[in-house]
Amino acid sequence: MEHIRRYQAELTAWRRDFHAHLEAGFEEHRTSALVAERLAAWGIEVHRGIGGTGVVGVLRSGRGNLAVGLRADTDALEMPEANDFPYRSTIPGKMHGCGHDGHTTMLLGAARYLAETKNFDGIVHFIFQPAEEGQGGAQAMVADGLFERFPCDSVYGLHNQPGMAVGHYGIRAGAMMAGCGFFDLDIHGRGGHGARPESTVNPVVCGAAVVSAFQSIVARNVAPNDTAVVSVTGFTAGTAYNVIPERVSLRGTVRAFRTGTMQLVEERMRALATSIASGFGATAELAFREVTVPVVNGAAQTALIADAAAAMVGEAHVDRQRIPAMGSEDFSYMLAERPGAYILVGNGTGEAGGCEVHNPRYDLNDAAIPYGAGILAAVVEKELPRG
Numbered sequence: 001m002e003h004i005r006r007y008q009a010e011l012t013a014w015r016r017d018f019h020a021h022l023e024a025g026f027e028e029h030r031t032s033a034l035v036a037e038r039l040a041a042w043g044i045e046v047h048r049g050i051g052g053t054g055v056v057g058v059l060r061s062g063r064g065n066l067a068v069g070l071r072a073d074t075d076a077l078e079m080p081e082a083n084d085f086p087y088r089s090t091i092p093g094k095m096h097g098c099g100h101d102g103h104t105t106m107l108l109g110a111a112r113y114l115a116e117t118k119n120f121d122g123i124v125h126f127i128f129q130p131a132e133e134g135q136g137g138a139q140a141m142v143a144d145g146l147f148e149r150f151p152c153d154s155v156y157g158l159h160n161q162p163g164m165a166v167g168h169y170g171i172r173a174g175a176m177m178a179g180c181g182f183f184d185l186d187i188h189g190r191g192g193h194g195a196r197p198e199s200t201v202n203p204v205v206c207g208a209a210v211v212s213a214f215q216s217i218v219a220r221n222v223a224p225n226d227t228a229v230v231s232v233t234g235f236t237a238g239t240a241y242n243v244i245p246e247r248v249s250l251r252g253t254v255r256a257f258r259t260g261t262m263q264l265v266e267e268r269m270r271a272l273a274t275s276i277a278s279g280f281g282a283t284a285e286l287a288f289r290e291v292t293v294p295v296v297n298g299a300a301q302t303a304l305i306a307d308a309a310a311a312m313v314g315e316a317h318v319d320r321q322r323i324p325a326m327g328s329e330d331f332s333y334m335l336a337e338r339p340g341a342y343i344l345v346g347n348g349t350g351e352a353g354g355c356e357v358h359n360p361r362y363d364l365n366d367a368a369i370p371y372g373a374g375i376l377a378a379v380v381e382k383e384l385p386r387g
């Protein structure tokens with residue numbers, strides 16, 4: 001980390017440049033070009049256009065054939081920024097609101113360190129992934145042959161964590177972040193005059209009953225020692241005071257740590273919606289789609305990266321039993337292909353880094369960059385020791 005700290009001024013400047021000149025999912029052309037240019041300058045072999053705007057750098061040292069993948073996400077969010085510092089977003093309605101500008105910079109810092117020191121024996125694949133924010137960037141890279149073209153024996157990723165002090169890490173073996181599903185539910189009734197309910201089937205009343213019934217799924221169908229979330233977040237119905245509409249549309253999200261639980265929730269939603277609708281004389285159609293699978297950390301890789309973190313900052317600053325989060329992350333699709341681990345890196349507390357991600361006042365804490373770069377580099381030296 002002391003070596004990486006020498007680059008701190010430069011890394012901070014790059015991070016702020018990414019922050020100001022951000023790009024949303026699958027539009028990361030400038031970001032990818034800068035990443036590619038820097039990797040090449042350090043003698044790293046560069047491959048572009050993997051899964052759209054993805055970039056992979058390949059660095060070899062020694063004769064070993066074991067390979068480690070290190071992944072960072074590069075995209076910004078479609079949300080306005082409320083900060084007014086000099087490097088705030090230059091693009092209205094878009095913001096690096098999740099710190100992926102920092103993750104990109106951290107992986108660049110690790111790449112530079114590893115290219116300079118080469119204190120490992122094997123192959124490192126630096127994976128710069130586009131479109132993490134719900135647009136399928138990880139799946140796109142995997143589908144584009146990421147692990148066939150760049151075989152990895154293990155993969156590692158990280159995310160900054162507001163509310164956790166800089167220099168602290170959090171991780172757990174097994175399920176670390178939930179899988180995510182989105183649903184749309186259409187209920188068709190029979191429209192008519194608001195004053196003549198007897199000649200209609202009001203889909204608003206039916207929809208309200210369905211929303212209430214959905215609240216029983218987590219309470220009554222999911223086992224108490226398992227976890228899930230069912231949130232109805234949208235309910236679109238008629239537009240006039242005196243017209244009972246033909247149909248209503250509901251939407252929302254489901255989170256769960258196990259694929260089986262996600263399937264159970266979907267089955268219960270479909271059964272409740274169709275049977276309640278039929279009781280009301282209406283019909284219901286549920287469309288359910290997987291957005292991400294759960295992030296599941298391998299036990300060996302979790303121990304390895306936690307040990308590497310403890311060697312840098314001390315055991316007291318590494319939470320190895322981090323409580324799993326109901327949020328989701330598409331690195332899960334890489335972890336589904338290869339063993340690996342995903343670690344949280346403290347972004348700070350209070351004024352210095354404590355603002356939640358996806359908040360218009362969020363900013364990545366530059367003081368956290370060496371801890372992110374350092375842990376990625378340390379994993380390589382531990383996975384691929386020399387001699």
Ligand SMILES: [Zn+2]
Nearest residue numbers: 098133357358
């Ligand atoms: Zn995010």
Ligand SMILES: [Zn+2]
Nearest residue numbers: 098099100159
């Ligand atoms: Zn993020």
